[in-house]
Amino acid sequence: MSKRPTIADVARRAGVSKGSVSFALNGRPGLAQATVDKILAAADELGWRPSNRARSLSVSKAFALGLVITRDPAVLSSDPFFPAFIAGVESVLSTRGQALVLQVVMAGETEQDGYRRLARDGRVDGVFLSDLRHDDPRIDLLVELGLPAVTLNRPDGESPFPAVTLDDRPGTRAVVEHLIELGHTRIAQVAGPPAFVHATARTTAFVETLAAAGLEPLTETGDFTAAGGIEATRRLLALPKPPTAIFYANDRMAIAGLGAAQASGLTVPDDLSIAGFDDSELAEYVHPGLTTVRADPFAFGEAAALTLNQLVDGAADVPDTELPPAQLVVRGSTASPAV
């Protein structure tokens, strides 16, 4: 339970000044090699590690990155994206001695309050901008706050921040083409809220792919939650000419929709084909297995952390990163329509 050694202890042991120790450990030139070795040895023997409290104060950095998430289960709760994304982020941060600070915004607050708090408290050196919206007001806010950021997906307006993107369109196209090849002609989608960039990307790809095949799109909008998925599904199934296949903008809605279809007496995939997006854990294990699209949120997290760190480290022009597109995963929930 002895106190941890400070830089002064190292200096004393090596017989040099505090400043020299600091130089040696930050690899700054101007010290004789012999001195550097001596200092490193002393530091090693004492098991010294710089206090990042002290470092934080003197260099005005937090050595941490921030992620704001909303309490609203609609966005957070069983979203398979976040845990894997966070793991990817951490895989980068832990090697750099950085921490990941979570900021949950509660009901009654706006997401912006979360970023404000993070900035005001000086907790982080940069933040991840997830679930990007069209004309996302958070971009201006972060500029105003002077907080570096990386956007997950590319904003439609001008943005001073680098973006890490994963094109949702190829995956969406692949699902829809898969359904078309199976012989479906009445194909519907349950879209995500159009405020989200990735939601409209999927919608657009859906519509365009159908159009290319000369088919009419049928769209209901959900909110990415299971409850919303059920609602949208019921509306579609209540149509005079219900669709024979439904593409959902995420797996949660798809799995809920699957349940709703079955509850209303339909057999999947015989009476109705169902496809999702995300390839969440349960997608493989529900019955029938859910045809879906698999992305790599872990790699997304890694790329985002690397990009944000370049920015935080003061790099001038940080390039955008484009991740490989999501892949179609075919399972039992899709089949040719009954004649």
Add this chain to the structure above:
Amino acid sequence: MSKRPTIADVARRAGVSKGSVSFALNGRPGLAQATVDKILAAADELGWRPSNRARSLSVSKAFALGLVITRDPAVLSSDPFFPAFIAGVESVLSTRGQALVLQVVMAGETEQDGYRRLARDGRVDGVFLSDLRHDDPRIDLLVELGLPAVTLNRPDGESPFPAVTLDDRPGTRAVVEHLIELGHTRIAQVAGPPAFVHATARTTAFVETLAAAGLEPLTETGDFTAAGGIEATRRLLALPKPPTAIFYANDRMAIAGLGAAQASGLTVPDDLSIAGFDDSELAEYVHPGLTTVRADPFAFGEAAALTLNQLVDGAADVPDTELPPAQLVVRGSTASPAV
């Protein structure tokens, strides 16, 4: 983009010394009321907020709490517990200006490495000990590291840390009694790994409740993942006399088990009743709706954060907290067995 004001700015404006400002803002006695008012007014006008970098250094506190989670999707990914738990934690922290630091341990590391890193970096003032194991080695580790902690569930050995507990047994009993009342006599469980305290609590309650009714327990062990749930389910269904009802130690395994049962041609609940534990979002929306047990992870997070903060604040004897037990939620996946 002007620099944020420091305590010296406030002192100058109020015409007092730095020390007085510090006293005033921490509500320490010894200052004349008029002076305090003057200082508070000056601070207010400047919009001053203490830098917690500086505070961190001078009082040797991080003003943050830590949560270690494993990268393994098996424990993390679609576990409905964590997101809500985290939200509960944050609801307490945000009012106190504290942050929540996440530490993800990667494949190839032990969970202990995560706690070591948090301690070494001085990132947090205390940690949450989740997914408590029997004879959990992390307790000794944290004692050694001198890091305050709160255990989620009560350890079986001696522990210097306060515990926040939620008794899983009443909920488990309720499910099992529900199945017994429906007329089931061959009731199986798919348990969680016996290393976990909460897994054995559920197992014990399951066995005891059956015993009280003069029934024989039937147990397969899963690992809380969907894949493990499938495996265990297949083993149970392959028995010469398969059960007519299965209780799963969590919803993920239950939903996967539901899929497996349906995939093997059984109708739920006619041929097999299924019950889970957690009441995750999808439980309500799969078909048939999953009978399960609902706890309140948000309240769990709140209680844990409050308890840990008492400890961090130096309270002598921090009492344990007992949360109200989980409630049975009956849905369509359970019914009387076919005769």
Add this chain to the structure above:
DNA sequence: AGTTCTGTTTAAACCGGTTTAAACGGAGGA
């Protein structure tokens, strides 16, 4: 008037690093 309180206030040290400007010491040049 001088002393002793008591209640306020302040100067200065401290937390543990980084960074700047100046000091130092030995080699090379005049």
Add this chain to the structure above:
DNA sequence: TCCTCCGTTTAAACCGGTTTAAACAGAACT
């Protein structure tokens, strides 16, 4: 021999708070 220059090292300031010990009033007491 003295001066310069350069590579090396250090003392000290600084980051922005907290905390301790001492200074300072003014009132009360001899």
